[in-house]
Amino acid sequence: xxxxxxxxxxxxxxxxxxxxxxxxxxxxxxxxxxxxxxVANSLAETGTEHPITAVLLNFRSYDTLLEVAVLLxxxxxxxxLAQQDSNEALSSLEQPARDSLVIALTxxxxxxxxxxxxxxxxxxxxxxxxxxxxxxxxxxxxVLLRLAGWxxxxxxxxxxxxxxxxxxxVFIMIxxxxxxxxxxxxxxxxxxxGELIFAIETVxxxxxxxxxxxxxxxxxxxxxSQSRKPSKEKAQ
Amino acid sequence: MTTELxxxxxxxTELxxxxxxxxxxxxxxxxxxxIGFFGATHILKRIMAFNxxxxxxxxxMVGLAQHDRGVDPVPQALVLTGIVVAVSATALALIIFRRxxxxxxxxxxxxxxx
Amino acid sequence: MTFIDLLIGVGLVFIVVAIxxxxxxxxxxxxxxxxxxxxxxxxVRLQAPDLALAEAAIGAGxxxxxxxxxxxxxxxxxxxxxxRDNKAIRAxxxxxxxxx
Numbered sequence: 001x002x003x004x005x006x007x008x009x010x011x012x013x014x015x016x017x018x019x020x021x022x023x024x025x026x027x028x029x030x031x032x033x034x035x036x037x038x039v040a041n042s043l044a045e046t047g048t049e050h051p052i053t054a055v056l057l058n059f060r061s062y063d064t065l066l067e068v069a070v071l072l073x074x075x076x077x078x079x080x081l082a083q084q085d086s087n088e089a090l091s092s093l094e095q096p097a098r099d100s101l102v103i104a105l106t107x108x109x110x111x112x113x114x115x116x117x118x119x120x121x122x123x124x125x126x127x128x129x130x131x132x133x134x135x136x137x138x139x140x141x142x143v144l145l146r147l148a149g150w151x152x153x154x155x156x157x158x159x160x161x162x163x164x165x166x167x168x169x170v171f172i173m174i175x176x177x178x179x180x181x182x183x184x185x186x187x188x189x190x191x192x193x194g195e196l197i198f199a200i201e202t203v204x205x206x207x208x209x210x211x212x213x214x215x216x217x218x219x220x221x222x223x224x225s226q227s228r229k230p231s232k233e234k235a236q
Numbered sequence: 237m238t239t240e241l242x243x244x245x246x247x248x249t250e251l252x253x254x255x256x257x258x259x260x261x262x263x264x265x266x267x268x269x270x271i272g273f274f275g276a277t278h279i280l281k282r283i284m285a286f287n288x289x290x291x292x293x294x295x296x297m298v299g300l301a302q303h304d305r306g307v308d309p310v311p312q313a314l315v316l317t318g319i320v321v322a323v324s325a326t327a328l329a330l331i332i333f334r335r336x337x338x339x340x341x342x343x344x345x346x347x348x349x350x
Numbered sequence: 351m352t353f354i355d356l357l358i359g360v361g362l363v364f365i366v367v368a369i370x371x372x373x374x375x376x377x378x379x380x381x382x383x384x385x386x387x388x389x390x391x392x393x394v395r396l397q398a399p400d401l402a403l404a405e406a407a408i409g410a411g412x413x414x415x416x417x418x419x420x421x422x423x424x425x426x427x428x429x430x431x432x433x434r435d436n437k438a439i440r441a442x443x444x445x446x447x448x449x450x
Contacts, residue, residue, distance in 0.1 A: 010274035018267025025259050025300060035301075036308045051309035052316065052400050060313065067317045074324040081335050120403070128399035132320050136407035143415055208320065212412060215327035219419065220334040241354045257351045258392055261359040265366050272370030280375060280420060284382055287413065288366055291389055298396055312398045319401070323408045323416075330420045337427060 047193025049126040056130065057197045061186050065175065068168045068204065075164055075211045082218040099149075106148040113141035121205050125194070131201040135208025142213040153217045160210065167207025171200055255303040262295030277348040283329050290322045358392050375424075379417045386410030 039051050039059070046054040056064050117137035124130030145152055174196055178187040188196050266289050273285040294315045301311040337343065365385045372378045386409035393402040 007275050010271045013274065014267045014269075014271035017270050018263055021263035021266060021296070022260060025256070025263060025296065028300060028303075030304050034305060035310045036305050039309050052313045055309050055313035056316065060310070063314070063317060067321055070321055071324050074328045077328060078331050081331055128403060130316075130400065132316055133400065133403040133407060136320070136404060136412065140407055140411050143412065147415075211324065212327075212408075215324060215331070216412070216416060216419070219327075219331045219416075219423075220338045221423070242352055244352055246351050246353060246356060252351055254351050254355050254395055257355050257359055258396055261362055261392075264363050268363065268366050268370065272366075276370065278375065280417070280424075281370075281378065284378060284417065285370060287382075288369065288385070291385070291409070294401075295389075295392065298393075298398060298401070302396060307397050312401055315398075316400055316404055319404050319408055323413055326413055327416050330416055334420060334423050337424065343424060 045190070045193075047188065047195075047197055048124075050124060050128070050130070052128070053124050053130050053197070053201075056132075057200060058188070058193070061175070064204075065168075065171055065186070068171060068207065071208065071211045072165060072168050075214050078215055078218050081220065102148045106145055106150070110141045110145055113144070114138055117141070117205070117209075121201060124201060125198060131204040132208060134205045136212060138205065138209035139212035139216075142209065143216050146213075146217060160214070163206055163210045164214065165207070167204045170203040174200055253303055255299045257299075259296045259299030259303065262292040262299060265289070265292035265295065277344050279333055279343055279345065280330075283326060283333070286329075287322065287326055290318070294318060355395055358388060358395060361388050362392065375421050376418075379414060379421060382417060383410050383414040386413065 039055060042059075043049070043051060043054055046058040048054050048058070114137075117134045120129040120137060121131060121134035122129075124134070142152065174188075175186045177189070179185060181189075269285045269288040269292065273282055273289065276282050276285060297311045297315055297318075298308075301308045342349065362385065365381050365388065369378050369381045369385065372381065386405060389409055390402045390405045393399075393405055
């Protein structure tokens with residue numbers, strides 16, 4: 001297909017999509033269910049005070065469970081596609097980034113970011129915050145460490161794999177507790193709901209942070225051991 | 237003076253709310269990035285356009301739901317999981333792209349190379 | 351709808367157009383990060399602080415890093431390929447001379 005025809009078709013599709021969406025938004029039907037009111041009414045039974053955390057881990061916890069499974073699948077594919085010699089190839093990049101100023105900066109900055117992440121996780125039970133935001137923050141701290149030249153990718157061992165799967169495993173275990181006492185999947189025992197949700201959130205934070213970090217750390221490198229040699233000679 | 241930016245309504249009617257405005261912006265973003273998605277030939281550009289489309293969908297979801305009822309935690313929670321899934325899907329797409337390049341592929345699809 | 355909403359909305363659309371028409375990939379990624387920051391403001395205006403928090407960390411931070419890393423990968427790859435071609439030409443002087 002030539003470029004002109006493709007661009008024309010793309011423009012027609014884009015404009016038609018925009019027109020349809022605008023019409024749909026303008027003439028949307030008003031829903032008969034008042035969801036915010038429903039959430040507010042049963043917030044007291046959920047064991048958490050923040051409505052979004054309640055929706056994520058109590059009302060719609062099935063969605064969250066499957067989402068964690070999706071993240072795990074993504075990271076499994078990443079680890080499978082990672083080159084065997086990627087660690088070796090990466091080590092050639094260590095030297096230029098190890099600036100003493102950068103080392104000092106990351107030494108002070110990263111613990112602070114992790115601390116903020118833990119606070120955001122804790123705050124999630126009564127105000128904006130929660131597992132996903134905290135996980136993203138801690139992953140960002142890890143990315144910062146890696147960019148500053150710390151060889152954290154070399155710690156990719158059994159412990160990392162345990163951390164990646166821990167969130168999903170603990171979530172499924174807690175979800176299955178209800179099955180033993182004859183209740184449906186994913187119902188929390190009433191007295192312990194708040195504590196269980198916080199426990200799930202804590203392991204989810206760990207798993208999400210490790211997942212997002214692994215997606216960055218284990219991407220294929222440009223210079224595998226065969227093609228790296230010529231460029232190294234050039235540098236000398 | 238500065239608070240006027242946040243409080244003064246541009247339109248007299250109450251029908252055209254902030255939420256509706258952002259939903260319409262979301263629709264516009266989806267439309268433009270559809271053109272960009274099919275128009276671009278570089279794979280990275282296509283991945284970016286797809287991401288922008290996703291952001292448009294999120295804007296419509298939250299904006300439209302909050303237009304009638306006010307702040308609604310349900311779509312907000314769904315979009316929150318959506319953002320995390322979107323970034324992991326993007327990362328996966330980039331990793332597959334890099335693997336494709338590393339094994340001898342080019343950054344444009346075969347049918348777009350002239 | 352207030353004036354600040356108008357600014358954020360028009361800015362979002364403008365940046366999307368700029369990303370899609372830009373020929374330079376690096377420029378497109380920088381604009382993509384800017385889009386994430388503006389979208390964070392949009393979530394604040396939609397009274398969704400959780401989304402703003404996630405968008406600031408993920409949309410503006412992590413996605414930008416991933417895309418920049420991919421561009422770095424492409425550049426390194428290109429340099430390595432050029433290097434290899436040069437070496438191949440030097441290894442066979444008679445062919446290299448014929449090319450010149």
